[in-house]
Amino acid sequence: MSYPQPHPRFSVLSNSSLSSAEHLSPASSSRFSLPSAPSINTATTPKPGVRPNIYDRPLNKTRNAEVSAAAFAFMFSEIVQYTQKRVSGINDLERRLNTLGYRIGTRVLELMAWRNESAAKAPKRETRFLPALMSIHTHVWRAVFGKPADAIEKSVENADEYMIIDNDPPITRNISVPRDMSSLSCSSFTAGIVEAVLDGLGFSARVTAHNTPNDQYPNRTTILIKLEKSVLEREEALKT
Amino acid sequence: MAIFGLWVINKAGGLVYERSFGDGLPHLTSNEYLVLAGTLHGIHAITSRLSPTGSSSGAHVISGETFKMNILLTATGTKFVLLTSLVEPTADSMLQKVYEIYADAVMKNPFHTPEMPIRSEAFDTRITTLLG
Amino acid sequence: MSHHLFLLSPSDTPLYSLTHYSSKPSQSTSSPLASNLPSWSTSAFAGTLTALSGASSASQTQHGQGGTVKIGGGQDRHVIQMIANASLDAIEEVMRKESVMYLKSVDKFNEWTVSAFVTPGNMKFVLLHESRNDDGIKAFFNDVWELYVKTMLNPFHTAHTPIRSPVFDARVRASAKKHL
Numbered sequence: 001m002s003y004p005q006p007h008p009r010f011s012v013l014s015n016s017s018l019s020s021a022e023h024l025s026p027a028s029s030s031r032f033s034l035p036s037a038p039s040i041n042t043a044t045t046p047k048p049g050v051r052p053n054i055y056d057r058p059l060n061k062t063r064n065a066e067v068s069a070a071a072f073a074f075m076f077s078e079i080v081q082y083t084q085k086r087v088s089g090i091n092d093l094e095r096r097l098n099t100l101g102y103r104i105g106t107r108v109l110e111l112m113a114w115r116n117e118s119a120a121k122a123p124k125r126e127t128r129f130l131p132a133l134m135s136i137h138t139h140v141w142r143a144v145f146g147k148p149a150d151a152i153e154k155s156v157e158n159a160d161e162y163m164i165i166d167n168d169p170p171i172t173r174n175i176s177v178p179r180d181m182s183s184l185s186c187s188s189f190t191a192g193i194v195e196a197v198l199d200g201l202g203f204s205a206r207v208t209a210h211n212t213p214n215d216q217y218p219n220r221t222t223i224l225i226k227l228e229k230s231v232l233e234r235e236e237a238l239k240t
Numbered sequence: 241m242a243i244f245g246l247w248v249i250n251k252a253g254g255l256v257y258e259r260s261f262g263d264g265l266p267h268l269t270s271n272e273y274l275v276l277a278g279t280l281h282g283i284h285a286i287t288s289r290l291s292p293t294g295s296s297s298g299a300h301v302i303s304g305e306t307f308k309m310n311i312l313l314t315a316t317g318t319k320f321v322l323l324t325s326l327v328e329p330t331a332d333s334m335l336q337k338v339y340e341i342y343a344d345a346v347m348k349n350p351f352h353t354p355e356m357p358i359r360s361e362a363f364d365t366r367i368t369t370l371l372g
Numbered sequence: 373m374s375h376h377l378f379l380l381s382p383s384d385t386p387l388y389s390l391t392h393y394s395s396k397p398s399q400s401t402s403s404p405l406a407s408n409l410p411s412w413s414t415s416a417f418a419g420t421l422t423a424l425s426g427a428s429s430a431s432q433t434q435h436g437q438g439g440t441v442k443i444g445g446g447q448d449r450h451v452i453q454m455i456a457n458a459s460l461d462a463i464e465e466v467m468r469k470e471s472v473m474y475l476k477s478v479d480k481f482n483e484w485t486v487s488a489f490v491t492p493g494n495m496k497f498v499l500l501h502e503s504r505n506d507d508g509i510k511a512f513f514n515d516v517w518e519l520y521v522k523t524m525l526n527p528f529h530t531a532h533t534p535i536r537s538p539v540f541d542a543r544v545r546a547s548a549k550k551h552l
Contacts, residue, residue, distance in 0.1 A: 053539055054522050054523075054525060054526050055519060055522050055537075055539045055540065055543055057522070059518065059521060059522065059525075070348070073344075073348040074347075074348060076350075077348050077349065077350040078350070079350075080350035080351075081350045084350070103531065106493055106524065106531045107524045107525060107531070109492050109493050110491060110492060110493045110495075110520070110521045110524050111521055111524070111525065113491070113492035113493075114517065114518065114521045117473070118514065118517065118518065122472045122473075122474065123472065123473040123474065123514075123517075124471045124472055124473065125467075125471050125472075125473055125490065125491075125492045126471065126492070127467075127468065127469070127470070127471045174344050174345055174348035174349055174362065175348075175349055175350060175351070175362075176345065176349050176351065176352075176360040176361045176362040176363070177351060178351050178359065181351075186350075200382075200492060200493035200494055201492060201493075201494070202494060218365075234468070238468075238469070
């Protein structure tokens with residue numbers, strides 16, 4: 001955070017204090033990515049100014065690349081603010097975030113499956129619901145958030161409801177929802193991703209996000225999956 | 241060896257956050273706090289121009305007989321003020337940590353408007369954990 | 373000898389299609405597969421289709437760059453599309469049960485064999501071919517899959533809309549040339 005030219009307002013920052021400004025920089029915080037983390041925009045061609053075509057870039061290149069958590073947090077914050085300006089209520093806001101997540105989910109599904117399966121002799125898809133749910137819990141979460149989710153639960157009351165639980169969702173870690181909007185969960189974005197993945201695999205469902213804090217995890221979030229009837233019927237038929 | 245209070249002053253001199261810890265500080269009205277913050281902002285601006293050798297970042301510590309004010313000015317003009325006892329060796333590192341929490345819990349929160357009073361539960365909680 | 377590739381969205385809308393004329397020596401006339409096929413189409417519906425294909429290809433100019441094009445062999449574009457669409461039922465039947473993505477020879481119609489590839493996102497790649505070439509087709513499908521995933525990653529591409537990228541087209545053609 002050493003600014004090449006101090007803003008005119010901050011002419012108070014002398015050269016001598018700039019050295020102290022260096023340790024003011026929050027770069028020492030573990031939340032900020034290290035500069036050594038590979039950037040996802042690294043061009044394959046060394047020529048400056050020439051961006052490689054998307055078809056020229058190997059899909060595995062960014063497999064282990066990291067994205068700055070801070071950069072994402074700021075962007076997600078802007079996404080929420082942008083969306084909030086254009087909606088009339090909490091439900092509308094959640095629906096829009098869900099739609100944004102859905103667009104990501106369709107891509108995540110294809111990319112994740114390609115990375116996992118393309119080297120296999122006979123690439124496979126998930127055709128049964130429970131393995132698909134497990135794969136969302138571990139693979140999708142790992143691909144998107146870098147860690148698996150914390151639990152999967154099946155609703156006791158409704159046979160068509162399943163829940164994926166994250167004790168501390170990385171995307172909402174820095175978000176404090178004001179009291180008058182307390183029912184809002186910005187994890188609707190994640191719900192959209194899950195919905196897209198399930199839809200893609202042929203398990204149509206309505207996916208929503210809910211805050212379910214407990215004493216240990218104030219940010220605990222439940223992603224609720226309500227499957228469509230046809231999916232349950234098909235599962236039943238495939239059982240035999 | 242005690243921390244009495246924390247103020248956050250925005251770049252225009254407005255008090256956007258105020259917390260007292262323990263019973264060390266006498267209670268002041270919110271209006272008095274606002275006046276204090278504004279005055280400190282002005283004093284700080286003047287001290288930055290007093291330096292005999294070129295420009296300066298202004299006052300770092302203002303101490304009285306029983307307490308001192310530790311001031312951290314960020315590159316964007318926000319000031320963090322920590323009121324502590326005279327001997328408080330951790331004051332500087334505490335200010336750094338407050339700054340870090342501010343960057344995380346306030347600036348990354350979509351429901352915060354820059355330069356406006358801080359009403360983030362996460363910020364409150366984390367400050368309490370750190371200083372309270 | 374020609375190949376016809378269709379990319380179909382989950383709602384069965386065609387997003388991309390390609391007709392490839394193989395430069396490899398044609399053996400379709402002597403292929404045991406092809407000679408077996410007519411006996412398969414015994415249903416009344418198939419009979420109508422054969423009639424349709426025969427009728428429409430009579431007025432059709434022959435094309436092809438090396439492979440032999442048979443008269444009345446269903447080379448008409450509409451018939452090809454119809455065969456591809458008709459095979460969707462068979463594909464959906466199989467993909468419910470089978471978890472493999474590559475579904476080889478899921479359907480047959482006259483001299484055409486239909487192979488398909490279903491991505492996890494339920495995109496269907498349908499290929500009509502005349503001769504057996506499992507390894508080549510599999511490699512070709514794998515290439516198309518990779519190219520499709522890359523298309524999906526393009527932020528300016530909306531999922532399940534027609535693919536118009538000239539680079540995509542060129543890459544698919546190159547792969548077809550290599551493997552088919």
